Structure formats: C-alpha cells, structure tokens
Amino acid sequence: MMATSKKILEQEPTEIEMLLPWHATGTLNARDGRRVDEALARDPQLAKQYAAIREEYAETIHLNESLGAPSVRAMQKLFAAIDGEPARKRSVSLDISARIARFFAGLSPRTLAWSAGLGAVALLLQAGVIGAVLVKNQNASFQTASLSTDQPITRALGPEAPPRALVRFAPDARVADITALLDNYHASIIDGGNGGLFRLQFGDRAMGKDEIAGLMRKLQKEKIVSLAVAAQ
C-alpha cells in the first residue's frame, strides 16, 4: 500500500514520514523503529524519501565537522572566570540533608501528618520492646568494661587514612549518576581528570585489606565504572 507517503506538497505529512530522520539516526524507540521498518518495506516512495534523508544526515555531519574547534582562548577565558568565582565548599552531608529537606518539602501536609503519627507509634513500640527486655534480664549480673587478655594489644603509629582508589567512569556516565555514586559510597574526588582517572577517597575511617578488596569489587560492578583499583 502506498498510503504511507502522501503527496507531500499538498497534504500534511504522516506520522511515519515525520519519524524517518530519527530512524536514520537510530534515536527512535523500539516500537516506532519497527513501525518505520515495516512501512519502509512496503512503500517504495517512502524508501526513496528515506534515501534522501540519509544523504541529508551525512552532509549535515560533514558540514558541522568542517566548522573546526574553538581556540584555546575560550578555555583560558572560562577557567580564568572560574578562578575568579567565590570559593565553594561542597559537603556531602549538606547535600544529603538538602535532599532530605527537599523530600519532606515535597510531601503533602496530610502525608506529613500520617508520617509523623506512624513515627510516634514506632517510637512507642520500640520503647515497649526495650522495656520488656530490661524487665526480662533484671536478674542478670553486672559486667564492667575491662581489658580482655585474649586479644593482642596493638597501637597504630598514626591515624590510619581512609581507603582511596583510582576510578575511571564509563564514557556515557552522567554527572548525576556520578554524584549519586559518590553519595552512595560516601566518597569524594580528591584528584582527577588525568587520563580520565579520578582519585576517590571513601568515608572517613580506615578499612582492612579484605574490606577494601570487597569495596573495589563492588565498585567494579557499578554500571558507570569502567575501572576501579585501590590506591594510596
């Protein structure tokens, strides 16, 4: 059937005709992609139009690529302007509290009232459970904190540093994904950009060897991380 491509000059375009450019660039969703494929297979006029679109696509890329790139001056101007900006200190805890504040701000008064009520009930239940446990263990003997002789006595020569890692993010990683990952791991970027590798620090306490290895394995499994290795 040749109805898909109408007599274009006189009539409004069909939905399929209008989707052809996105089909050529591969940015249609699967459902629309299939619709266009089917229409192209049964309508030679549409296929002709599609061939013209592919030419336009190729030449638009050619044209834009011929425009060159900006000079170093633009970059220098930008970074000079950034240097002139007032210093900003980004705090993870502030970020989290801001998110929590935004979350609660987004709730309706009714939802908030229900949440507060549920919170109060949960507190009462918790108090009840603690009370019951105390009453049950009333005849238990007292125990004082004391030195355990079966544990070796060790002392660190200085405060142990939190673990660090060199991380390369996937090329399609979005800033928001990276920020979320940093939040999830309580991590901060302490150095980065060189060769696409970022030095990250995790939390504020030292970790054991096994714990660090586990952390690296977990990181390596993240979709937006293409490389993660423990570092100093």
Added chain:
Amino acid sequence: MQVLYGRHHVRVFRFGLRLVRDEQIAEDLISEVFLDVWRQAGKFEGRSAVSTWLLAITRFKALSALRRRKDVELDDKAANAIEDTSDDPEVAVQKKDASEALRRCLTALSPEHREIVDLVYYHEKSVEEVAEIVAIPENTVKTRLFYARKKLAGLLKTAGIERGWP
C-alpha cells in the same frame, strides 16, 4: 569541569556557531555556557543527558547574543540576509557537486530550521530531547523538521538538483 569541557566543548561550539554565525561570539558563548554550568551544577536534575542540558543552555545564550546584536533579526528574512554571500545554491550546483550543493542549502536554511536539522542529524537528539532543548512540544519538533526538510528540498530544486523527494 576540565573533563566536562574536554568532552563537550567542540559540539557546544559548533552548535553555537551555527546559530550565531560568528566565531568570536561562538567562542564567548562556550565560556559563558560552561561558566553557567559551573555555577548551576546543583540544579542539574539528571533527567536528561548532560549534552542535552548543555545544548539547551547554549541555545538560550546564542539567542540572547543574537538579540544583543542590533544588526541581526531573528526572523527568516533577516536571517537569509546574513546568509553566506560567497555562493548561492545555484552557483554551487554549477560545481556539479550534489553533496556540496546540499551543504550549501543546509547553510541557507532559516535559523529555526538549521537548529532542528543540526540537533537531529549532527547532535543525534531524540524527539523528546529536541523538544526539551528548543522548548517546544514533541509534535512541533516532528513537523518542524519535516518542513525544514521540505524547504531544503525546495532549495535544492531551485539549484537544479532533483532527489526524487518530495
């Protein structure tokens, strides 16, 4: 910021340059765009790709820059008046080079049509992303590109090139 700049500045520059048609202004634009990004990083909601966000800011800045230039109007008539004067499509076709003529005609489109053609073909943005960047409904995105292509076909026809469509 260096990573972000390194990854996106060329495309941002080219998009800006196609809109403002002045290398100096386009270079100033990218500094302004990335400085805005630096200042407003917290506002980025992550619902769209970073490149979509950057192109939307670039477009806004480019239109503001054009408005600041008193000698440039945004309507098609004036836009056509600042078209490349070295060769028109008719001259290009005399070169017997259909590809070259097609590129000339792409340059001769109105800013509104150029913008949508670039976003779809060069920046490979989906219907939804173009709608976000240009701040128009998705259906308008589709029809605008269709009529941009029709205009392009008309320019090519005037230049003596028949492609079998429309």
